[in-house]
Every structure is written in structure tokens, then in C-alpha cells.
Amino acid sequence: MGPVSPAAAAPPTAADRELLARSDVAAHAPDAFRARVRVRPLAGGAARELEIWKGEGGEALVRLLDPSQRGKFFLQRPEGLFLITPGTRQPVRLDPSHRLAGGVSLQEILGLRLGRDYELVDVRRHGSGAQAQAVLALTAKADGLPHARVRWVVRVADARPLRAELLLPSGKVARMLEFRDWGAGSRLAPRQLVVKDLLRGGQAFAVELLELAAAEPPPAIFALDGDAARAALGGTGG
Amino acid sequence: MTLAWIALRNLARNRRRTLLSLLVVAAGSVGILLTAGFITFSFQGLAEAIVRGGLGHFEIVRRSALGGSADRLDRPIEHGLEDWQRLRRRVEALPEVAAATANVHLLGMATAGQATASFVGLGVEPERQRAMGFTTRLRAGESLPPVPPLIGEEVVLLASGLADTLGVGPGDWVTLMAVTPHGMLNALDARVVGTYTTGLQDLDTRFLQVPLATAQRLLETPLVADLVVTLEKGVPLERGAAALERLAAGHDPPLAVVGWRQRAPYYRQVRDLYRGIFWFLGSVVFVLVVLSTSNTLLMAVMERLRELGTLRAIGTGRAQLAAIVLCEALWLGVLGGALGCLLGLLATWGINALQLQMPPPPGAVDPIDLRLALLPQAFAGTVLLMTAVLAVAAIVPVARAVRLRIVEALGHV
């Protein structure tokens, strides 16, 4: 299903805001957790498993579980995204929208913080009954976010997000996230999502959430010089 | 008494005018010879510089790396050579081959402190390259060490412009980042051993060299992009190509042998430019010589109109008359061309002996030697050319002679 050509747009109502809040996936995630994710290119090719640690302060650490990539981490800190590898003494600063494992950015895996980072501008509704959908148009509250505009498509009946369209300032759709499967339980946790790049040849990746559990990450792993703590992670999980 | 001898004697009738014509032809010949000599020397020098600059005579790659286009220049490592050491042994066993070296092509970002720059790089085997006569023009520090570095002790040789952008020099550290063929990002710290120049300002801001092992570690791959091959001295390119093609035939995965000219579009562009200039100059010389000598030959015919009329009267055919006039023109071409060759030879020796230098061409770094190549075939060709030019110049005078009306000519004073 491709991008929806919207019906008439209307200013957001309270019901719309509530719909947004209920479907804000990232807001429903635990503040601190450990997750295991598999990223697979749909066109064929090796799948990659990642271990993700998220801290309460918003920091995140991605450990590549591929044995050939031992010792390689991506570290998200307030000041930016870093690459940590055995071959370099210092962490190497990266562009925040850098695609880990070739296809998907960390932000796309962790989810957009819609409520926190975006403003609801207008809503288009169409369909009816069980098929009713709402297309929520969101604009970034501040500069510096990778995507200035987002279209968030939600199934009205159960406030399940169906699709996120990440737009360029011009309005052209750059990336699309499709929520394919949901985890069991009350918490809103996507099990599988498909990430498509619409700008450059339409490469698509399937992201599977294999594990997600609230956890207390060892604090030192988010430090720029926390190599020892990170090395110790190798013995846990994975 | 032959046609040629008579024509020669006719030329001697007006010594000064003949000498002047010979000098015009000679001057045209000298112009062409010196230009050809300069252009040839430049091409030879350029070709040598390109081959010795690392392109070698031939490159062996996987056919899939070319993506169907022989002009493709990038060498994605995904299409690299696997069992390359064995392939290299087989290549070096060929009698036509002097040596072969493996390369890895790199693209990525280099950082040093806050400074960042994108780079285009080559993973090389420094010792082999030196043995093959590939030169690197150092600007500071040292060239890459002969022994492959151990893990964690990577080194890099930066082009001078890139080093300036990053604000580093020999002894400093830079971080090299690249995407591996598996789509993963990887980074390595490397110590700068030295800086060099590619000879072209634009390339100096982007290029670097690392040892082959470093490049392979950065790209997390055991493959190499290609094997660069140089031939033994004196082996013609065609023979080398044939030998390498035979070796590559039947290899799985399929291999391609690419000549250096295909990998040096710059050379082709320069060569085409120079050829255009040469033809333009040649045309100018042609027109000048034709106009000048045609006029002289016509004057000679007009002055002898009564004599030519007499010859027609006593039974000389039109064709025979044309031959007499044409022969004089051809002599001018041969003698003038020969004189031009002699003067051209002296001028070539003289200019080469002076060892002059010309300023660097746009975008280049070093001045160029002003030297002229000596080509025996150019000398022979120039004499033939001038003879042909004079034949063209003779068209109008011959036509005038052939079309003369006998009675009018006899009455001509």
C-alpha cells in the first residue's frame, strides 16, 4: 500500500490528539530497555542482529552481534552519534541519520518521539468502520531532526499505527515505515516493520523486534571512554 | 636528357626565386617537424608518467567489476579477485610480464580532530610498486614502509592537499572511515608517514595511499580489486595483451584484461586535443606553402609562355607539357622538404641541448621539459608531404600551361 492521497484536511481535535498519544509507539516503550533486533534486506542478503541498550537519559548503544563485527558499537549520546571500533582509539563522530547495518537508522529502530518532538498540524480521515484511518500530519518542533515532516497513518479503531511517511521539507516522501506485525500484550510494541527508501531506488529492509525487556543498562556503557564496560557486554545475552 | 634533369635546370634559371621558394617549403617542413617532435615527446612522456604513476600496462579484474562497460573506472571490492596470490604467480610466470601488484580501491571519509574530508584511496604493495618502477613524488616525510603493518599499526600516505585540509603532517594520526562491501561502516586509525603529490592539484586534495593489508582491514575483506601488470622492457603492448588474454581465458569467475589507455581518459583527452592542434597547424602550413609556391610557379610559367608555346608548336603534347611544369614543382617539394629536414634536425638537436623547461600546464604541479622527439618516419613523411603539397600548388600553373593557345603564346613577349 503506497502513500495515501489525503481527503480534506481538518485542524486537529482533541480526539485527534488522543489518537496521536495512544499511537505514539516510542512513548510506550520502557524508559530503559534492552532489545534484540534483526535487520534484513528484502531484496536478499545477509540479515544482521543488533543488541540495543537504551538508557533513561535517551542515550543508546547498539552492539553488532555478528562475530566478524565484534568490538564494533554505535553510541547515541546527546551530542551526537558515534562509531566505536577496535581499530580506532577514539569514538568517531557520525551523521545522526547514518544508516546502521546499511539500511536503517537508529532513530528508525527506536522510533520517532512524536509527542515530544513533533507538532500535530492537521488530520485527514477516510474510510469507515473498522477500516477507518486517520492521517496525522506532523511537523518537527525544532530544527536538527532528521525528518522535518511526518505523516502518521493510524487505524482509528485500535489506535494502531499503520504507516509512517517521513517527508523532505518539499513534501516528497523520503522514507516509509510500515508496521507489519505487533507484539502480544497490552503494551504497544511493533514486532515487525518494513523500512523503505523511496529516494534512492526503493531499497527495503525488514526490522524484526526479537526481544524487548525493560532493563537497567550498566551506565558506563554510554560513556565515550566506557570501553571496558562495553567489552563486558560480550558475555551477556547475544 | 630526362624530364627530371630538365626540370631541375629550369629551376636554376632564376636562382633567387627558386631559393626563396625552397626556403618557404623548408620553413613549412621545419614547422611541421618541430611540432610533431614536441607532440610526440609530450605523448611519450605522458604515457610513461601514466604507466609509471601506477596504472601499469595492463590491469586484470573480474569481468563483473566492469559492469559491461570497459570505460568504467571504479573498482568496487565486491567484484574483487579472490585467489589473487595464485593468479599473480601465474601472471608473473609469463615471459612477457615483468611484475604484477595487487590494489584495493577505497572511498571514504578521513578525520583528524575536527577536520573531515572525503578521500579516494588506493591500497598498494609499496615494495612491489617500487620494483615495478612506480614512482610516488614525496613532498614530506617518507613513503609507505616495505613491510605490511601489523594490526593496530596502520599507516597512511596522504596527498599534500588532503593533508593540508586535515591539518596533519608526518607523525600525526588520522581516522579513515569506509563502508565495507557488506554495507557495514568501519574505521581505522592510521599514522601519517608522509605526504606526496599526484602531479595534479585537484587530485592532491583527495588522494591517499595505504598498505594493501590496511585497506583490506578497513574494508573487512580478503579480496583485492585488481592486479596491475607491467611488461618487460621492449615487449609490445599487443603481445603482452595476447599473453594475458590467454592466461585469463577460461578462468572462473571470468576475468578481463584492461589496457592502460582505457583507464586514462585524461590521456585520451590530451591526445585528441594535441592532434587537433597539430592538424590545425598543418592546415595553416599547407595553405601558406601552397599559396606562396603556387604564385611563384605561375610566374615561372607566365615568363616562359613563348617557350612553352614553341614546345607545343613543335609537337609537345599537353600532358607532356604538364609533366614538365609539374616536375619543377615536385623538385621544389623534394628539395625544400629535404632542406627542411636538415634544418629541422639541427633545430631539434639545438633545442634539446638547451634543456629548456616550460611552466606547468593548468592543474599540474611540476614544470615540463621542453624536448622534441626525433622520428625518422616524420622526416621521410615530411618530404613526401611537401612533395604532395607542391603538386597541389602546381595545379593552377599546370592548368595555365596546358590551356595556352599556341599562337597567343608564340606572340608573348
Add this chain to the structure above:
Amino acid sequence: MAGAAAEPLFAARDLVKHYRLGRVRVPALRGVSLDVSAGELLAVVGPSGSGKTTLLNLLGTLDEPDGGTLRFAGDELAGLSDRRRTELRRRRLGFVFQTFNLVPVLSALENVEYPLWIAGVGRRERRRRAGEALDAVGLAARSRHRPDQLSGGERQRVALARALVHEPAAVLADEPTGNLDSVTGGEILDLLVRLNRERGTTFLVATHDPEVMRRAGRRLTLRDGRVAADGSVP
């Protein structure tokens, strides 16, 4: 001797020739008829502008008439291609000019060789015949000299030898003594008469020279492009 049985060497009927002088058409011959037999020594006389040179040019195929007919040795000349006419001159006619017209870069011998050279005769035979021709005009000793090293009379002798070396049927001479003093001219005339008598070569001589008129066998007088008189010289 023009006998009714023998075909004349030259047979001209009503020859007409015009020349263009700017926009004006000048008539040079207005209907000239004559027969010349083999072996004759014919003097063509008349004042300047009477058409003597024009007549000789037409008879020698150097030019073509605007009207009338002309036959040489029985063959019609009208409509002959340039190649055929050139060949005719090469094999069967000789020319002597008032201004000698020798090739300055060739020696006397080479000048005489020339007609044989263009006829394709081999070197040895060429040399021999040219040598004999020069000998016949008394210049064997000067064979290596160039024209600029010869006197006027010597040059005209060389020209005569050249005109005769290929044994033509007729020699056309336009004012052969015109540029020579009377003594030298007389010598040339003696040569002409002797060669005509010894070889039987037909000579047509356009001339002002009274001596030539006197010693010719027949005199054709032209006036204003027409034949004024034609008869044997007493």
C-alpha cells in the same frame, strides 16, 4: 612541280580567319586558296598585316581557320583533335621562328634532340641523328654550347637543325632572317636553299627579305588577307 597526278602536300581553299582585338573583329585572311607541292620552296610575301603569319599558322595546324578547307597530304585537317594535330606536327612538320625560340636550359645538341625525345626515340639514336643534323648545318663543333653562348646566326642554324632532325615533310619558317644581319641572313638562306634541294623538304617561308624572295622557287603575295599574286619566280 604541281602535277595533276600528284596530290599537293598542302591544299587550301577559301581560308578565312578573324582575330578579336578587344571588341572588334579583325579579318586576317579573307579567302585564301593555294596548293603547295612537295619539294617546293615557297616565299609568302606581303606588307605587315597582310596575313602571312596567319596563313603559316593555319597551314602548320597551330591555329584553326574560321572558314574554308585545308588538307595536308590528302587528309582533311578540320575537326582534328588537338592530340592528332600535335602528333602531326611532331612527326611531319618543322618550325623555324624569327626569334629562334630555343630552350635556354638545353645545349645545342639537346635542343636538336628535343623533337626526337618527345617522339620517344631512344637515346643513342637520338644523339646520332641530332649530331648529324647539327653537322648538316655546320655546327657540330658547338653542340655543347647553350643558346646564350651562340650568335644569332648560330642559334638560327640550331633551330633549323631542330626543325629538320625528325625528317618532316615540310618546314614552316616565319621570318627566319628577320633578326639577323644581311650577311648572316644570307648564310641562313643558303642553308635553306641547299637543304631544300638536297633533301627535297618542302619549305614555306614568310618573309620581307628580298633575297629570300629572289631565291625562292615560287612567290605568293598576300594583300589585306587575300592572294594578290601567286607564281614562279623568274
